[in-house]
Amino acid sequence: MKYLPKELKDDYDYAVNKNPNISDINLPYINIQDVLKAHYILADYFTDELNGYPGEKMLAGVRDSNLLYSAICRQIVSNGEKIKYKDPLHICATLFFGLTKDHAFHDGNKRTALLILIKQLTEYGYYPIHEIKEFENLVESIAENKIPEKYRNVYKKFKKTDDPIIETIAYILRRITEKKDRSFHLNINMKEFCQSLKEKNRVEFELENPKIKFKRTVKVFLHIREFSYIVKFYGWTRPIEAGMARDTFDRLGLIDEYPTFNSLINGDNALYTIIQQFEMPLRRLKDK
Numbered sequence: 001m002k003y004l005p006k007e008l009k010d011d012y013d014y015a016v017n018k019n020p021n022i023s024d025i026n027l028p029y030i031n032i033q034d035v036l037k038a039h040y041i042l043a044d045y046f047t048d049e050l051n052g053y054p055g056e057k058m059l060a061g062v063r064d065s066n067l068l069y070s071a072i073c074r075q076i077v078s079n080g081e082k083i084k085y086k087d088p089l090h091i092c093a094t095l096f097f098g099l100t101k102d103h104a105f106h107d108g109n110k111r112t113a114l115l116i117l118i119k120q121l122t123e124y125g126y127y128p129i130h131e132i133k134e135f136e137n138l139v140e141s142i143a144e145n146k147i148p149e150k151y152r153n154v155y156k157k158f159k160k161t162d163d164p165i166i167e168t169i170a171y172i173l174r175r176i177t178e179k180k181d182r183s184f185h186l187n188i189n190m191k192e193f194c195q196s197l198k199e200k201n202r203v204e205f206e207l208e209n210p211k212i213k214f215k216r217t218v219k220v221f222l223h224i225r226e227f228s229y230i231v232k233f234y235g236w237t238r239p240i241e242a243g244m245a246r247d248t249f250d251r252l253g254l255i256d257e258y259p260t261f262n263s264l265i266n267g268d269n270a271l272y273t274i275i276q277q278f279e280m281p282l283r284r285l286k287d288k
Helices: 006-018 032-047 065-074 089-103 109-125 133-142 152-158 164-175 191-202 242-251 261-266 273-276 281-286
Strands: 124-127 177-181 204-209 210-218 224-232
Touching: 032 065, 032 109, 065 089, 089 109, 089 133, 109 124, 109 133, 124 164, 133 164, 133 191, 152 164, 164 177, 164 261, 191 204, 191 210, 191 261, 224 261, 242 261
Parallel strands: none
Antiparallel strands: 124 177, 204 210, 210 224
């Protein structure tokens, strides 16, 4: 957070000192300072006039600390000694609901809730696969108390449960995400492997016998990252070994960005690309 403008950085530091983390809450659970970081990054991003849009007026900061803690604690609420939510998507759903509805911040509550949802889903290994508009519709429906109306058919399935709203949100999240699968199921040779990485993932490669050097540059949310990796070259027609492929994906920063190896090779959206694509919904979700 050292790159925040001074005014925002001072406000962020104050918020962190005033709202310490809850002990024993660790990823993939979301803690107080995870939410604060997301909130102030959004405030910086959308008030910056250099992003190609007019800078917005966004009143950053915690409006009610009790409501912020209440939203965070929804993840670990219990009935006696029994934790209420154990399934990852239910945990994501209840935090998402709490951050959206509690209005713990002066501004940017829906944006913060959506960004934290994406973060927590990926921490659990779930990746968005549907159109971004699906997520925007979901956060708007929560904010407007229209889950039963907008998702009538799904809501009917859970209407008689103890928590039909959270059950409905979790069901929708399961439908619009995909779980990561790290098992290797590819049958391609070195030439196909290199061409696929280049064409679909913008990975450059150069043959320097007896090695191939891979290079990748990624524009992430607020900065640029560069990756490189060198592997031994045994010929263009040799099949790719699982270990070499995993190591290559890992060193190029790809392995954590895709739900499966097949989705990576097929050119599906990487996590960084997905997050960038959420810019417009986040921009539209400015609190009214």
